[in-house]
Amino acid sequence: MQDTLGAFVPGTIVHRAPHRSGPLSGLTFAVKDLFDVAGGMTGCGNPDWAATHKAAEVDAWAVDTLLGAGASLTGKTITDEISLGLLGINKFYGTPLNPRAPDRVPGGSSSGSASAVAGGLVDVALGTDSGGSVRIPASFCGIYGLRPTHGRISVAGMMTQAPLFDTVGYFTRDAMTFGRVGAMLLGEQATDALPTGIVVAADCFALADEPIRRALQPVVDRLRHAVPITVSPLAEGELLDWGRHQRILQKSEFHATFRDWIDRVNPRFSSEVAGAFADDGRIPSSDLAAAKTFRECASKRLDGLLDGRRMLCLPTSPILPIRRDARLSEIRAAVHRIVDLTGIAGLTGLPQVSLPVSTSGSIPVGLSLIGWRGGDAPLVAAARALAREFSIGLFEERP
Amino acid sequence: MQDTLGAFVPGTIVHRAPHRSGPLSGLTFAVKDLFDVAGGMTGCGNPDWAATHKAAEVDAWAVDTLLGAGASLTGKTITDEISLGLLGINKFYGTPLNPRAPDRVPGGSSSGSASAVAGGLVDVALGTDSGGSVRIPASFCGIYGLRPTHGRISVAGMMTQAPLFDTVGYFTRDAMTFGRVGAMLLGEQATDALPTGIVVAADCFALADEPIRRALQPVVDRLRHAVPITVSPLAEGELLDWGRHQRILQKSEFHATFRDWIDRVNPRFSSEVAGAFADDGRIPSSDLAAAKTFRECASKRLDGLLDGRRMLCLPTSPILPIRRDARLSEIRAAVHRIVDLTGIAGLTGLPQVSLPVSTSGSIPVGLSLIGWRGGDAPLVAAARALAREFSIGLFEERP
Numbered sequence: 001m002q003d004t005l006g007a008f009v010p011g012t013i014v015h016r017a018p019h020r021s022g023p024l025s026g027l028t029f030a031v032k033d034l035f036d037v038a039g040g041m042t043g044c045g046n047p048d049w050a051a052t053h054k055a056a057e058v059d060a061w062a063v064d065t066l067l068g069a070g071a072s073l074t075g076k077t078i079t080d081e082i083s084l085g086l087l088g089i090n091k092f093y094g095t096p097l098n099p100r101a102p103d104r105v106p107g108g109s110s111s112g113s114a115s116a117v118a119g120g121l122v123d124v125a126l127g128t129d130s131g132g133s134v135r136i137p138a139s140f141c142g143i144y145g146l147r148p149t150h151g152r153i154s155v156a157g158m159m160t161q162a163p164l165f166d167t168v169g170y171f172t173r174d175a176m177t178f179g180r181v182g183a184m185l186l187g188e189q190a191t192d193a194l195p196t197g198i199v200v201a202a203d204c205f206a207l208a209d210e211p212i213r214r215a216l217q218p219v220v221d222r223l224r225h226a227v228p229i230t231v232s233p234l235a236e237g238e239l240l241d242w243g244r245h246q247r248i249l250q251k252s253e254f255h256a257t258f259r260d261w262i263d264r265v266n267p268r269f270s271s272e273v274a275g276a277f278a279d280d281g282r283i284p285s286s287d288l289a290a291a292k293t294f295r296e297c298a299s300k301r302l303d304g305l306l307d308g309r310r311m312l313c314l315p316t317s318p319i320l321p322i323r324r325d326a327r328l329s330e331i332r333a334a335v336h337r338i339v340d341l342t343g344i345a346g347l348t349g350l351p352q353v354s355l356p357v358s359t360s361g362s363i364p365v366g367l368s369l370i371g372w373r374g375g376d377a378p379l380v381a382a383a384r385a386l387a388r389e390f391s392i393g394l395f396e397e398r399p
Numbered sequence: 400m401q402d403t404l405g406a407f408v409p410g411t412i413v414h415r416a417p418h419r420s421g422p423l424s425g426l427t428f429a430v431k432d433l434f435d436v437a438g439g440m441t442g443c444g445n446p447d448w449a450a451t452h453k454a455a456e457v458d459a460w461a462v463d464t465l466l467g468a469g470a471s472l473t474g475k476t477i478t479d480e481i482s483l484g485l486l487g488i489n490k491f492y493g494t495p496l497n498p499r500a501p502d503r504v505p506g507g508s509s510s511g512s513a514s515a516v517a518g519g520l521v522d523v524a525l526g527t528d529s530g531g532s533v534r535i536p537a538s539f540c541g542i543y544g545l546r547p548t549h550g551r552i553s554v555a556g557m558m559t560q561a562p563l564f565d566t567v568g569y570f571t572r573d574a575m576t577f578g579r580v581g582a583m584l585l586g587e588q589a590t591d592a593l594p595t596g597i598v599v600a601a602d603c604f605a606l607a608d609e610p611i612r613r614a615l616q617p618v619v620d621r622l623r624h625a626v627p628i629t630v631s632p633l634a635e636g637e638l639l640d641w642g643r644h645q646r647i648l649q650k651s652e653f654h655a656t657f658r659d660w661i662d663r664v665n666p667r668f669s670s671e672v673a674g675a676f677a678d679d680g681r682i683p684s685s686d687l688a689a690a691k692t693f694r695e696c697a698s699k700r701l702d703g704l705l706d707g708r709r710m711l712c713l714p715t716s717p718i719l720p721i722r723r724d725a726r727l728s729e730i731r732a733a734v735h736r737i738v739d740l741t742g743i744a745g746l747t748g749l750p751q752v753s754l755p756v757s758t759s760g761s762i763p764v765g766l767s768l769i770g771w772r773g774g775d776a777p778l779v780a781a782a783r784a785l786a787r788e789f790s791i792g793l794f795e796e797r798p
Contacts, residue, residue, distance in 0.1 A: 048490070089665070091447070091665065092667065262670055263727045263728050264726055265727075266669050266670050266671050266727045266730065267669070267670055268667050268668065268669050269667065269668065269670065269673060270665050270666070271664075271665050271667070271668065271673065271676065272665050274668060274670065274673030274674075274676075274677075275677075277670065278673075278674075278677035327662045327663055328663075328665045329662050331665065
């Protein structure tokens, strides 16, 4: 395999054979360089991380599971530095190409995984999602991505960022493979079935830029013909509170994770990532307490809303992928806006799939469904059923 | 020449012959990588700066002046990234060795220049000093260093950091060479003469750590026998105000200098340097106005104190050089404390020499004299006279 996309960490292409034949035999997969692969360095997208850590001794649970299911490992993919970033920009290892929009960022932090899948270098790739790091690159690169229920897929052997939010996710190009891989990682396969009801989050759509809304509206209109739809605002109060509280809690968590390492190593970061540590993680304790309370209430509200096995429909990202040469101020503004929507599943710990249903011009635009807590397999099954029902996007299984 | 100290930027050792023979014939010099050398990149200690700027077309004024005076150029020395730093730590190009204290930092930002001079790789080196970047490495490496009166030596062809504070300075190992080079850069040579009076800044000594005070006290005691001495506090109010206002004004200036470049390039920085940009340079306008007023008053106060051709005596640094493997929090605390003393000449624009007069254990400790505005040549001449009078430190001219 030739890495024509700059998606892989140089020197990590290993071509490891599966443990045995199994349900995923014949599939190749890549893993974000946040997952341990025995004998290799888990570089986490930053050279000073790699230089101050030891090589992995054991495969991460998710890596071992895919190898055990018959898939073969191709190599490790580039991630935003220490998984902080949502655009896929890496100033040390390069920003992987977005094969569907070459002048745009691929999305991150699971950037190389999404790029490699979208560009056909592998069939499947593992990513991680704490604040949107699977969902956003799935949307930007026009592929399927799952962020599971928090705690559903083991994070053993994966670099921790914000334990309250960290999840193992994955990408595929087609819905059929999406289901096959989901069955292995979730340990459960649901029968493909359309959702019994969908709540269209009107305020989430209103928050999105016009090109996003224009790209997704026809899809939502088609959904009406097959599924009972309710249009309703998600938030009782201010929708922006969801992202704001996600930012506060996630920041509190990743500061706790990285604080000592940064103090010890004085690592190099891009200005984008350094900005995340700008104020040494000082968060007023009243803000932190308010965020924790909000998180509980938000979780209860969504659990109630999705009771009866309904799913919530929203744009994956409120914006199109920005240009690769965007200025730092645009980068920061983009990340801020994205979390306004990705913070919803982040804060509540619910599972979310991004579906490659549309484009704006030629740029992919993903639609998301958030499922009920633990309803990961039905969510993946719903994605497959929708794919079959509507033949939207790239739904054919790749031979 | 073999760069045994890691003092030079790799690939920049050029060995350029002088323009003609002259007063500095036979001397070799190095220049901090903040000075233009025609045909080369002025890298400024950061790879993203080098990657986003063009090669220099013309030699900087100070480089041209030394070449015109008969000295030959050896190469370009490592600097703290974009000249922000006082310890000499560079995570991209390496931290130059402090030849006099190998487990300690060399001081910065003119780190490689001081290292190369102290270790005998060159006779002379150019540095820059906005907040202490010549004085501190001179003190830490046990050599002579001059920060001239602001505006006295042309900064043409030198990277700007904080125009209100930027100066061209230089280092030598011995007092005789210190005078010869000063005459060329200052365009003036004063007759070697002891100061007519010295004001020992009692509060500056009190601010220094005990090892610094213990190392310098015997030198001050010996001065009493040769020069009329007054012991007096520098500050009418709180000495720490001087450094505080220096930090505010310098930050305001370097943010204005680098803001657009950072936004355009999203450059990589060590966490130390990134911290300088942490809050996007937001300074309350009332703080800025107060700092400007303080600066005017401080300048008048020092101009008055040094009237009658007296000089102010203080420790160059309040602390010993920290260990090379210090934590980020120690780095930040050290830089903060240093500016408490280097901010005095910074804020007032007065010339300052650091003299290698003592040690603590084997670690160099510099003593500083601040001269009157424009009294750079008498200040250098006083340094030479003191060297001869007391035979303190490394005063012999190197053959």
